[in-house]
Amino acid sequence: MARAEAACIRGYHRVTGLALGPYQSAVIRIGFAFTWLCFLLREWPYRRELYGPQGPFSFDMARQLTDGNHAFSVLVWWDSTAWFEVVYALAIASSALLMLGWRTRTMSVLFMIGVLSLQNRSIFLGDGGDNVIHLMATYLVLTRCGQVWSLDARRAAREAARRQVDGEPERAPRDMTGMVLWALAGASLFLAQLLTDDRLRLTADGPLPGLGWGAVLWGLWAVQGLWWLARRRPRGDLHGVLDALANLVHNAGLLVIMAEVCLIYATAGWYKIQGSRWQDGTALYYPLHLDYFSPWPALADLLAGSGVVVMLLSYGTVMVQVAFPFTVFNRRIKNVLIVVMMLEHIGIAILLGLPFFSLAMIAADAVFLPTGFLLWVGRRLGRIRGRLLPTAGGAPASAPEAGAG
Structure with missing residues (x-):
């Protein structure tokens, strides 16, 4: 117990x-x-x-x-x-x-x-x-x-480094840019509320039951102002409560994103299983011969000319999509399937001419990338940036309160 x-x-x-x-x-x-x-x-x-x-x-x-x-x-x-x-x-x-x-x-x-x-x-x-x-x-x-x-x-990070050098107490800067932006957002929302012929409703017809888009946008605006007030006293009770709530909402939102990605792949995979063309392994043959989805006709014909390759790609797509939601708790298998799915989306972008669909799905898949790999990529990109911009300096782009835009 x-x-x-x-x-x-x-x-x-x-x-x-x-x-x-x-x-x-x-x-x-x-x-x-x-x-x-x-x-x-x-x-x-x-x-x-x-x-x-x-x-x-x-x-x-x-x-x-x-x-x-x-x-x-x-x-x-x-x-x-x-x-x-x-x-x-x-x-x-x-x-x-x-x-x-x-x-x-x-x-x-x-x-x-x-x-x-x-x-x-x-x-x-x-x-x-x-x-x-x-x-x-x-x-x-x-x-x-x-x-x-x-x-x-x-x-x-730069503000924290400056306070440490100057020996100042921990408190948020005045942030005039944030105040002006918040005031402009409030004024724009107020004008929209007056001039939109009741389309920015406060109740019903919104993203949540009983809450219209007007209530949601005003709520976000008010929370931002409350957060700014709380940051004036970083060690106060209000700041601690709002910070804990923000973390809780963030973690819940991240969980929803992960669940959404799993649902997308599970739905796509199980619907494919029910299709006769996916069952006999010929599904990919047909879009490769559609003019709308053939930016590279010669490459599509070369790929579609091999029945074995078409069958393997068709069955492999279904197996990866159906299996992925069940492998998210196994780090090694999950990482392998993420690479396979990203390669699959790159192939879709090239062969079928759907670059933005592929970019969106790769961005969604990235929520499952391991932190160690992302840190390695960040270091590599930082070195490249340092070579291209040798005079660029400054504090590292990470801090506990970095999300307080």
Whole structure:
């Protein structure tokens, strides 16, 4: 009984005292922000036809759809080309800044708004990877994804080093940039609440039962202000409570991301098993002969010309996807399957011409990468950066409070 109680206490302190998986959460932050940024930049010449007022899916159709499925999109607030351009530009900016880790708490919310707004404006666009980005953009808001490998972490580390040199007491800096950003976010939300014709509801029709998107966004804004007040007294009770809650939410969000990845692979694998083409091992033969999925026809013909290779790839895909959720607790087998799945997605990107789907899935798979490997990659990239920028210096980009963007 005493051992069980001690284990429960250790587990409680581990879950509330630490934001677990800092490098994994940083990798998925960088991966999904990079994927969405590249997609937006690639579609820049065609943005108005895909998501804007010049597209076949008109503004009235989009508004009728969102009224029916209660999806969130700021693009259905006003039928204006200027408004669309502002939203698209903000989506690009928030993706770039989230990837760099600048004010990650605020940028993760803006990143989510950009993803949901564009995807819910035209739901018939996408290749499967958009669904993964849609989900992960929401989950990233819950995580402290800027603890390492971010500008927030670098700023926090430099501030801590400066306080140590000057002998100052431990307290948060004034952070005028954060205060201005918080005030602008509040003012923008207030104006949107007044001018959106009751589309930013406080109750119902939101991500949670009984909570509309208006209540969720106002809640995130208020929590950010409360966190700023708590950081003024790092050793106070309020700071300790909020820090423990933030760790708890982060760990729960990371667990949900891991479960979501397992669910994606399990669902895909078990549905494939029920298909006759996957059962006889010929499933991959057909997409390789579709013009839409053949950016390299000669390479596709070479691969599809071997029945044995097609059969092995078809059966191997099903076996890996079905087996992966059952191997997450075995470190060695899990690491091998992660490599296999990433190679599979690279093959999909090259052979079938689906680069953004593959990037999204590789970013999702990265949540299971071992910390030792990520640290090794970080050191290698740091050496490369040092050679390219020999004059670059500064504190290491990691700190306990790095997520407090």
